Amino acid sequence: MGFRSTLINTGKLILKCTLVTAPLWGFPIFCANNILAYAGSDYVGAIWINDLTQTKQSKYYSTLVIGDSTANSAYLPEVLSDDTVNLALAGSSPVDGYYTLENYLNNNKAPKDIFVSYMDYHLDDDSFTWNVSNYIHKFTLEQNEEIYKAIEKYSDLSVAALTTDNDYETEVKKYLYYSPQIYSYSVFQAIDGKRYKSNTAAYEDVNIRLGRYCQITNNQYEPEGIMGYSTFNVSPLQEYYYKRILNLCEKKHIAVHMVKLPLSTDAGFIDDYETEVTDYYDELLEDYDDADFYWFHTTYEHEFFSDAYHMNNHGSFRFSRELLEQYPDVFEDSVDDYSRARMLAIDADIAGENYMGELTKRIDNKPFTLIFLDSTGNLSDFYYMSVGYNDKDVQWLDVEDNNSYALWFLSGDGAAFPDNIQVTTSDNSVAVTIGEEVTYLTPADGPGIRFCVIDNKNKSIVCTRQSVWDVEKGFRDIY
Amino acid sequence: MLFNSTEFLLFFPIAVLLYFVFPKKIRNYWLLICSYFYYMCWNPKYIVLLVASTVVTYLSGLVMEWAKNSGKAEAQIVKIKNWTVAASFVLNIGLLFYFKYINFAMDTITRIMAKFGIAVTAPVFDVVLPVGISFYIFQALSYTMDVYRDEIYAEKNFFRYALFVSFFPQLVAGPIERSKNLLKQLATPGEFNYDNVRSGLLTMMWGYFLKMVIADRCAILVDTVYNNVSGYFGYQLVLASVLFALQIYCDFMSYSTIAIGAARVLGYDLMENFHLPYFATSIKDFWRRWHISLSSWLRDYLYIPLGGNRKGRIRKYFNIMVTFFVSGLWHGAAFTYIFWGVLHGIYQIIEDVLKPFTDKLLEKTKINPDNKLLYVCKIVVTFIFVDIAWVFFRANSIGDAFTVLKNSLYTANLATIKVDLWALGLDMRNMGMLMVGTLVLFISSVMRANGDQSNKTLLVEWISRRNFIIRYALYWSCMLMIIFSMDITGQEFIYFQF
Numbered sequence: 001m002g003f004r005s006t007l008i009n010t011g012k013l014i015l016k017c018t019l020v021t022a023p024l025w026g027f028p029i030f031c032a033n034n035i036l037a038y039a040g041s042d043y044v045g046a047i048w049i050n051d052l053t054q055t056k057q058s059k060y061y062s063t064l065v066i067g068d069s070t071a072n073s074a075y076l077p078e079v080l081s082d083d084t085v086n087l088a089l090a091g092s093s094p095v096d097g098y099y100t101l102e103n104y105l106n107n108n109k110a111p112k113d114i115f116v117s118y119m120d121y122h123l124d125d126d127s128f129t130w131n132v133s134n135y136i137h138k139f140t141l142e143q144n145e146e147i148y149k150a151i152e153k154y155s156d157l158s159v160a161a162l163t164t165d166n167d168y169e170t171e172v173k174k175y176l177y178y179s180p181q182i183y184s185y186s187v188f189q190a191i192d193g194k195r196y197k198s199n200t201a202a203y204e205d206v207n208i209r210l211g212r213y214c215q216i217t218n219n220q221y222e223p224e225g226i227m228g229y230s231t232f233n234v235s236p237l238q239e240y241y242y243k244r245i246l247n248l249c250e251k252k253h254i255a256v257h258m259v260k261l262p263l264s265t266d267a268g269f270i271d272d273y274e275t276e277v278t279d280y281y282d283e284l285l286e287d288y289d290d291a292d293f294y295w296f297h298t299t300y301e302h303e304f305f306s307d308a309y310h311m312n313n314h315g316s317f318r319f320s321r322e323l324l325e326q327y328p329d330v331f332e333d334s335v336d337d338y339s340r341a342r343m344l345a346i347d348a349d350i351a352g353e354n355y356m357g358e359l360t361k362r363i364d365n366k367p368f369t370l371i372f373l374d375s376t377g378n379l380s381d382f383y384y385m386s387v388g389y390n391d392k393d394v395q396w397l398d399v400e401d402n403n404s405y406a407l408w409f410l411s412g413d414g415a416a417f418p419d420n421i422q423v424t425t426s427d428n429s430v431a432v433t434i435g436e437e438v439t440y441l442t443p444a445d446g447p448g449i450r451f452c453v454i455d456n457k458n459k460s461i462v463c464t465r466q467s468v469w470d471v472e473k474g475f476r477d478i479y
Numbered sequence: 480m481l482f483n484s485t486e487f488l489l490f491f492p493i494a495v496l497l498y499f500v501f502p503k504k505i506r507n508y509w510l511l512i513c514s515y516f517y518y519m520c521w522n523p524k525y526i527v528l529l530v531a532s533t534v535v536t537y538l539s540g541l542v543m544e545w546a547k548n549s550g551k552a553e554a555q556i557v558k559i560k561n562w563t564v565a566a567s568f569v570l571n572i573g574l575l576f577y578f579k580y581i582n583f584a585m586d587t588i589t590r591i592m593a594k595f596g597i598a599v600t601a602p603v604f605d606v607v608l609p610v611g612i613s614f615y616i617f618q619a620l621s622y623t624m625d626v627y628r629d630e631i632y633a634e635k636n637f638f639r640y641a642l643f644v645s646f647f648p649q650l651v652a653g654p655i656e657r658s659k660n661l662l663k664q665l666a667t668p669g670e671f672n673y674d675n676v677r678s679g680l681l682t683m684m685w686g687y688f689l690k691m692v693i694a695d696r697c698a699i700l701v702d703t704v705y706n707n708v709s710g711y712f713g714y715q716l717v718l719a720s721v722l723f724a725l726q727i728y729c730d731f732m733s734y735s736t737i738a739i740g741a742a743r744v745l746g747y748d749l750m751e752n753f754h755l756p757y758f759a760t761s762i763k764d765f766w767r768r769w770h771i772s773l774s775s776w777l778r779d780y781l782y783i784p785l786g787g788n789r790k791g792r793i794r795k796y797f798n799i800m801v802t803f804f805v806s807g808l809w810h811g812a813a814f815t816y817i818f819w820g821v822l823h824g825i826y827q828i829i830e831d832v833l834k835p836f837t838d839k840l841l842e843k844t845k846i847n848p849d850n851k852l853l854y855v856c857k858i859v860v861t862f863i864f865v866d867i868a869w870v871f872f873r874a875n876s877i878g879d880a881f882t883v884l885k886n887s888l889y890t891a892n893l894a895t896i897k898v899d900l901w902a903l904g905l906d907m908r909n910m911g912m913l914m915v916g917t918l919v920l921f922i923s924s925v926m927r928a929n930g931d932q933s934n935k936t937l938l939v940e941w942i943s944r945r946n947f948i949i950r951y952a953l954y955w956s957c958m959l960m961i962i963f964s965m966d967i968t969g970q971e972f973i974y975f976q977f
Contacts, residue, residue: 009673017680023958179485180965188908188963217520
């Protein structure tokens with residue numbers, strides 16, 4: 001066989017091999033460009049945060065939040081200010097927090113303030129979100145090398161055995177090059193396309209909530225006794241990254257606010273725990289001029305928590321309002337500045353609300369309109385008993401021709417009934433028209449009150465709810 | 480470096496590319512370097528054992544060749560040859576014994592002594608089983624025996640011989656090649672041949688399919704059940720045992736298939752190691768089809784030298800039992816393997832004893848021996864017996880194996896079957912993928928069984944003759960199934976441990 005034919009055959013072979021193995025090399029390309037199509041739902045929040053930190057944002061964020069899942073669930077950017085973004089990551093520790101901040105600063109203008117909150121167990125333990133962060137390509141190869149060296153110096157190399165049988169670098173490269181050994185399971189599970197649909201919706205939800213994705217619920221924690229916090233410890237590895245966060249902020253002239261979040265009433269601080277905590281942070285921050293530590297010593301009742309550590313929506317709302325009071329200078333632009341995006345986040349909170357009292361707190365002083373369809377004649381009872389909302393009154397709007405129900409409205413910011421909302425009554429429903437969209441409100445199922453919440457800024461109906469009246473119990477919670 | 484590792488996917492193309500780029504004269508040296516590098520990727524220090532075995536068998540070959548040509552008296556030549564072959568066997572089997580069986584032997588002695596009320600504390604040796612040791616030592620010994628029997632001339636070129644012992648495609652899990660086949664081929668370095676390379680690569684792809692799509696999925700369910708045998712009953716145990724039969728077949732055959740494919744790419748033909756073993760119609764037939772390179776090795780170098788079937792019925796049965804005992808022991812230093820081997824020996828003896836009666840029964844009932852239904856029945860019955868033996872092979876202890884067999888007889892609770900089935904470690908998608916993979920294997924096996932014995936009846940070859948669209952649709956389906964199996968478990972090949 002001549003050289004020429006060998007050459008032709010080799011070329012033919014290479015071409016065929018390339019074609020046959022197309023799925024093999026096409027796989028990383030697909031994975032790199034379609035992460036929402038295959039990633040598990042747990043990754044979506046982290047993906048959103050990663051996307052935000054690794055790209056240049058058109059909007060300037062003056063305040064960032066970094067921390068773990070307790071921080072992610074506690075800080076409500078929509079309550080704090082329009083320029084706040086929550087970059088706290090579930091399962092993370094200062095190791096991850098540092099790189100979140102570094103990535104953000106590599107692509108964006110430095111914020112003015114940063115809030116840092118980690119639960120004790122993420123400071124005491126050396127673990128961090130190695131798998132998740134590499135899965136979503138948060139860490140570069142260089143950052144991974146830095147982490148490995150830090151582990152080598154400050155911890156036990158067994159921590160670096162986050163990987164399976166392979167060494168750290170090999171495992172990192174598997175993630176980096178989208179090896180099917182790492183990603184094929186997810187892609188296989190997502191083959192029916194359902195993940196893409198649900199992930200896209202979840203991603204949009206995180207986008208609306210400006211990074212908040214953990215424990216978005218009003219489930220209530222049921223404590224089983226006193227937790228008993230007795231010792232406070234920060235591992236050398238986590239402390240090293242704590243200091244790196246502080247150094248980076250100092251370099252970029254960012255004010256650091258280390259906040260220890262409120263715990264539930266069953267926390268129980270014993271022995272010298274409180275002294276240990278304050279002493280630790282005093283010592284940590286003594287060399288930094290623009291850094292402070294604040295501990296929300298007040299414990300919240302357990303109904304403000306969804307579990308022993310994470311606040312539920314009510315807790316987060318309460319905490320964020322208290323934070324506003326604690327740091328008025330940081331959030332000076334907060335009041336009366338509700339952008340459409342910020343309103344969408346509040347809408348999302350309201351949509352998941354089951355308590356009328358909490359719902360009205362969220363619309364307070366904001367451009368919302370509530371339309372009530374009262375078929376009991378007891379709206380005032382409902383209103384004052386369940387809301388306790390005395391600043392502004394509900395106002396008369398209309399009545400159905402046969403007096404079967406009456407229409408009232410409530411304005412969050414005290415404004416008149418918006419011109420762009422048309423309300424038309426008929427026998428068994430009320431047509432609420434906003435722009436081209438018509439929503440029909442029917443009377444409650446039985447004696448009660450049906451109402452809808454309208455976001456005036458976004459010109460949309462946030463939710464419709466009802467509260468049914470019971471002879472013995474009065475008005476029940478909304479649903 | 481496993482065949483199913485990223486490292487091998489980088490190593491193999493480089494090895495092949497440079498092999499064909501280099502001039503013919505140095506191709507074997509390059510392959511030898513690759514083979515040693517491949518072995519050292521597992522543990523560099525154990526290369527010493529490979530070299531030791533190579534040197535000992537190489538020298539024994541030269542000594543026997545020298546004796547043959549020395550002009551000495553026949554009796555003296557025989558004496559030298561006997562001593563040489565004995566020395567080669569003692570040194571090689573000694574190595575194998577030390578690294579594979581020493582702790583098992585010590586433990587067994589301790590237990591036996593304890594039975595007699597003698598408390599002995601046997602020393603525990605800190606040894607790691609070197610990967611592939613049973614394979615390359617048997618391969619090297621087959622060379623010694625072939626030279627001893629004057630079936631081949633001793634190889635003068637040490638490097639070529641070293642390559643024969645360490646040829647990387649089949650180094651760690653076979654097939655256990657014979658010098659008459661591979662060593663002869665190595666005398667002429669392989670040429671680049673488009674058809675060989677194409678066929679070799681397709682064969683390798685088929686091997687990966689068997690390993691990753693079928694064997695590794697079976698492993699999940701089998702491990703779940705067999706690591707907690709008392710927690711499962713009835714059909715769960717039966718399913719796990721049947722899937723183990725499938726797992727070990729696909730796992731081991733996949734290695735041999737990849738090895739054969741890789742060797743073919745380089746221009747060499749390795750022997751077939753499996754020929755549709757679960758289509759066997761008797762246990763004897765099964766051993767003609769299963770791990771052919773080992774069973775033929777045991778036949779040629781153990782069973783026949785022991786006297787085979789030439790010294791009467793009792794002696795024949797004794798030889799069968801010894802051969803299967805060794806076969807069991809070769810697989811591992813554990814009583815479960817020995818029991819498995821002995822059980823196959825007993826099967827064969829019973830089969831042999833019953834054969835005249837079954838033949839007579841067929842004659843009396845006038846059933847045509849070529850009857851299709853009878854053929855299928857024979858296959859099913861043989862499979863059941865083979866699978867019962869596999870239970871002992873897979874179980875963590877002989878006690879566990881009996882628990883599996885006993886509890887397999889419980890009837891299934893049909894009301895919970897749907898829930899229980901998914902609790903065995905494989906979800907619906909993976910079970911579906913396993914079923915598709917098994918169906919492909921079945922089709923491939925039927926094609927092979929019904930066709931002639933040429934490569935044309937291989938499924939991959941059949942696919943390669945289809946038109947472009949069908950061909951690539953099938954290739955890509957196969958590739959996608961492999962990709963979607965890559966993170967299943969990343970299991971080692973079962974036969975690595977032997």
